[in-house]
Amino acid sequence: MKTLTNAPFWLLLVVIAVVAAAPVALNNVSLREDFFLILMLIILASSTNIIMGYTGYVSFGHIVFFGTGGYIAFFLMQSLQLHFVLAALCGGIAASVMALLIGVPVLRLRGAYFALATIGINEAMRSFVTNFEPFGGSIGMFFNFSVYDAYGGAKNAGQLAYYGIVAVALLTVAASFLIKKSKFGLGLMAIREDQDAAQVLGIDPARLKVLTYTISAFFPALAGAIFFFKNGIIEPGPAFELHRSIEALVMVMLGGYGTVTGPIVGAIVYDRLRSTLITAPPINLGTLTINLSNFHLVIAGVLLLAIVLFVPAGLIGWLRQRFAPVRRYLE
Amino acid sequence: MNLEALIASSFDGLMLGFVYGLMAMGLTLIFGVMKVINLGHGPVIVIGMFAVLVMSQALGINPYLTLPVVAVLGIAFGVVMYFISLHRVINAPELTTLLATFAVNLIITGLMTVIFSTSPRGLDVSLGALQFGAVTILGTRVTAVVIAVIVTAALYFFLYRTRQGKSIRAVANNRNAAELMGIDSTWMLALSFGLGIMLAMISGALLATLFSFTVLSGGGLETKSFVIVVLGGLGNPTGALFGGIIIGLLESITTIFIPVSWVPVLEFVVFVLILLVRPNGIFGAR
Numbered sequence: 237m238k239t240l241t242n243a244p245f246w247l248l249l250v251v252i253a254v255v256a257a258a259p260v261a262l263n264n265v266s267l268r269e270d271f272f273l274i275l276m277l278i279i280l281a282s283s284t285n286i287i288m289g290y291t292g293y294v295s296f297g298h299i300v301f302f303g304t305g306g307y308i309a310f311f312l313m314q315s316l317q318l319h320f321v322l323a324a325l326c327g328g329i330a331a332s333v334m335a336l337l338i339g340v341p342v343l344r345l346r347g348a349y350f351a352l353a354t355i356g357i358n359e360a361m362r363s364f365v366t367n368f369e370p371f372g373g374s375i376g377m378f379f380n381f382s383v384y385d386a387y388g389g390a391k392n393a394g395q396l397a398y399y400g401i402v403a404v405a406l407l408t409v410a411a412s413f414l415i416k417k418s419k420f421g422l423g424l425m426a427i428r429e430d431q432d433a434a435q436v437l438g439i440d441p442a443r444l445k446v447l448t449y450t451i452s453a454f455f456p457a458l459a460g461a462i463f464f465f466k467n468g469i470i471e472p473g474p475a476f477e478l479h480r481s482i483e484a485l486v487m488v489m490l491g492g493y494g495t496v497t498g499p500i501v502g503a504i505v506y507d508r509l510r511s512t513l514i515t516a517p518p519i520n521l522g523t524l525t526i527n528l529s530n531f532h533l534v535i536a537g538v539l540l541l542a543i544v545l546f547v548p549a550g551l552i553g554w555l556r557q558r559f560a561p562v563r564r565y566l567e
Numbered sequence: 568m569n570l571e572a573l574i575a576s577s578f579d580g581l582m583l584g585f586v587y588g589l590m591a592m593g594l595t596l597i598f599g600v601m602k603v604i605n606l607g608h609g610p611v612i613v614i615g616m617f618a619v620l621v622m623s624q625a626l627g628i629n630p631y632l633t634l635p636v637v638a639v640l641g642i643a644f645g646v647v648m649y650f651i652s653l654h655r656v657i658n659a660p661e662l663t664t665l666l667a668t669f670a671v672n673l674i675i676t677g678l679m680t681v682i683f684s685t686s687p688r689g690l691d692v693s694l695g696a697l698q699f700g701a702v703t704i705l706g707t708r709v710t711a712v713v714i715a716v717i718v719t720a721a722l723y724f725f726l727y728r729t730r731q732g733k734s735i736r737a738v739a740n741n742r743n744a745a746e747l748m749g750i751d752s753t754w755m756l757a758l759s760f761g762l763g764i765m766l767a768m769i770s771g772a773l774l775a776t777l778f779s780f781t782v783l784s785g786g787g788l789e790t791k792s793f794v795i796v797v798l799g800g801l802g803n804p805t806g807a808l809f810g811g812i813i814i815g816l817l818e819s820i821t822t823i824f825i826p827v828s829w830v831p832v833l834e835f836v837v838f839v840l841i842l843l844v845r846p847n848g849i850f851g852a853r
Contacts, residue, residue, distance in 0.1 A: 292660070292662075294661065294662045294665065296665075342839075342842075342843065344843075345842060345843070347661045348598075348665070348801075349801075349842060351604070352793055352797060353843070356794070356797075356838040356839040356842065357835075357839055359831070359835045359838075360832060360835030360836050360838070360839060363828075363829075363832045363834075363835060364832045367826075367828050367832060374828070485666065485669075486666070493662075530677075530680065531677060531681060532677070533673050533674075533676055533680065534674050534681070535677075536673050537671065537674035537675075537677060538674060540669070540670035540673065541651075541652060541667060541670035541671070544666045544667045544670060545652075545655050545656060545667065548659070548663060
């Protein structure tokens with residue numbers, strides 16, 4: 237693994253780790269909450285990018301793994317009192333197994349058909365969980381506060397969840413980097429450019445794609461487990477929210493499709509933009525008062541359209557195209 | 568269960584199916600001509616609903632008389648939407664057009680939420696009902712079916728009997744060859760996108776006469792349209808009509824045997840299975 241001696245690889249991980257340590261060092265809980273959300277979005281965007289950016293298969297319903305991992309981990313913690321870390325790992329493995337099983341048939345579909353199928357799988361799963369009584373049906377499940385006692389109370393559990401999300405974010409970014417720089421990743425990008433030509437060159441597209449899908453399902457499932465552990469409540473709607481899945485696609489496009497740093501930058505920019513818009517004070521234009529928070533969807537839409545139409549490579553992709561020396565440092 | 572309940576709900580489902588079919592036809596027409604899956608389909612249906620609401624409540628026009636206006640608005644809006652969001656990227660990979668239409672989805676949903684808020688709305692339309700034993704047929708539903716059939720017939724007449732319609736089919740078949748024959752393919756793409764949006768808005772207007780709705784009703788209707796379109800074959804308008812009827816029947820009949828909340832599970836499982844086994848739909852692509 238040559239990448240493991242690669243300076244940009246370690247630099248990227250160290251930067252994320254140092255920034256993520258700031259709220260803990262400063263003992264600032266509200267900053268920690270903001271960072272938690274950003275790190276979670278980085279996980280969702282980066283893992284979506286692993287399947288979408290490298291192989292060109294647009295998984296519109298990737299959030300299904302977030303919800304599945306969250307539900308399974310939550311169930312194990314709630315009814316079997318399993319430890320949080322163990323439960324999260326179980327959720328992650330379950331989501332990967334699920335991706336393996338559905339990936340084999342679904343990844344045979346190409347283009348728009350694959351995108352539609354992933355939407356269908358997410359909706360099927362959401363409506364199934366809504367009816368599945370062991371998971372609480374449409375009401376969902378919530379913790380007794382005694383669950384947090386094993387971790388030293390709710391306050392410490394929040395801290396633990398933050399460490400968890402930092403670890404998973406680092407893991408996701410590392411995996412994304414390693415895949416891109418490996419021979420495996422090269423095979424994926426060959427599939428993205430021309431699947432039939434790749435096959436002629438001796439690449440087994442079916443095997444590579446399913447493996448990638450399985451890997452990319454693992455991280456959002458861990459994120460889901462941690463997110464719902466912190467919330468103490470899980471419901472079918474928020475767990476399988478298609479909108480969140482599409483937001484992850486927006487972040488990938490914003491930062492740069494098929495790059496390692498792109499989804500990270502995209503997640504940060506998107507999150508900051510959204511929270512700025514939502515909390516912005518109203519603008520007074522004489523008799524007319526415009527409340528920007530109402531317009532945050534509109535502005536997100538206009539921004540997305542502008543990127544898709546004019547900067548399809550995304551921020552990082554554009555920098556890489558424009559300034560050749562940057563390419564060595566920004567993967 | 569009893570036979571009467573079965574007959575009653577079959578009638579209900581059948582009638583609703585025609586409106587669903589019309590709704591999905593807009594999506595499938597656009598896919599058939601330009602291989603674009605319009606992720607802005609749901610909000611466009613909602614625009615149709617609110618267009619009727621505004622015209623009938625603010626101006627006091629009978630909801631059914633507003634339909635021609637809705638149709639004209641639909642074509643105009645579709646053509647504008649095509650030139651703003653799709654024209655530049657029409658030859659790009661699917662991802663690009665999916666995201667471009669999703670951006671339009673966000674913009675429309677955002678604007679509609681600002682203007683109308685998300686509180687539930689409804690039209691007060693009553694056309695009486697016909698009673699046959701246990702079977703009650705609501706006048707509004709019959710009217711909706713009749714209008715759906717008329718619009719479908721008009722669409723087919725346009726596509727097969729007029730020069731513009733034939734040109735659209737030529738562009739769908741082979742864009743380069745059509746251009747060599749002197750067809751302005753850009754305008755044909757814009758026009759077919761306009762027609763697709765028009766169908767979605769008319770179906771929205773009809774649905775508004777049947778159910779109450781909110782600004783956010785589009786999401787569920789959009790995924791339902793996907794199911795129908797895949798059932799009937801992506802790009803096949805007749806298939807969409809049959810797909811709509813199947814889903815309408817499925818929704819109403821299965822509720823006799825299983826709880827209502829399980830119906831979506833069934834729908835989406837069928838949807839994924841059909842994509843896997845017969846991606847061209849039950850009736851094949853056209």
